[in-house]
Ligand SMILES: C[S@@+](CC[C@H](N)C(=O)[O-])C[C@H]1O[C@@H](n2cnc3c(N)ncnc32)[C@H](O)[C@@H]1O
Ligand SMILES: Nc1nc2[nH]cc(C(=O)O)c2c(=O)[nH]1
Ligand code: SF4
């Protein structure tokens with residue numbers, strides 16, 4: 001199994017329940033809901049993606065031939081040799097197209113707690129410590145339990161109530177970034193205030209000007 005990775009970098013988790021926590025981000029290449037090419041965006045299942053996940057040419061990116069090669073690259077991005085508080089967020093692209101149990105085991109062996117950001121269309125391998133599912137309207141959601149459900153809002157036909165029966169500990173609503181970001185943020189604040197089951201998730205890294 002060769003892992004295709006767009007980039008690996010150290011920053012703060014910007015979103016969701018772990019916002020503010022130092023983390024290495026491992027951004028896998030490729031997604032099953034969009035090619036990542038602008039020419040295809042209008043016909044993609046997921047059309048609002050804010051991320052470049054094409055190729056392996058980003059900071060720290062590359063092709064990693066073994067689980068341990070991947071874990072070593074993640075460890076290299078962590079700032080200290082102590083194993084305290086090590087945290088990696090596997091994202092993408094869609095990380096569950098590539099992340100397997102062997103990679104998770106290798107990351108654990110180097111002391112990392114492993115979180116995943118997924119669109120919820122692929123069954124996760126065992127061993128993940130924190131699963132954040134962000135459903136995309138128009139795709140089939142197969143991951144119906146996890147730690148955090150983080151819905152980008154608003155999505156056409158995407159009434160948040162349709163997810164409330166699912167088995168997640170935290171329900172988060174994140175304003176859709178893009179041309180209507182300000183209006184989407186106001187709508188998200190209003191929705192959370194009217195429906196306190198949902199807690200606002202801001203993309204704080206974008207406001208902080210960090211990766
Ligand atoms: C780029 S995705 C990668 C992980 C996975 N493919 C997924 O969709 O969850 C990481 C997170 O960014 C969110 N996201 C993507 N585009 C966004 C946008 N325009 N505004 C707000 N959140 C966005 C996704 O919903 C997801 O929670
Ligand atoms: N700082 C920071 N936090 C994030 N949380 C989720 C991200 C993602 O792209 O998956 C992301 C990201 O790209 N940067
Ligand atoms: S599913 Fe995730 S990575 Fe794929 S296009 Fe949508 S937001 Fe981007």
Ligand SMILES: [Mg+2]
Nearest residue numbers: 050051091211
């Ligand atoms: Mg991002």
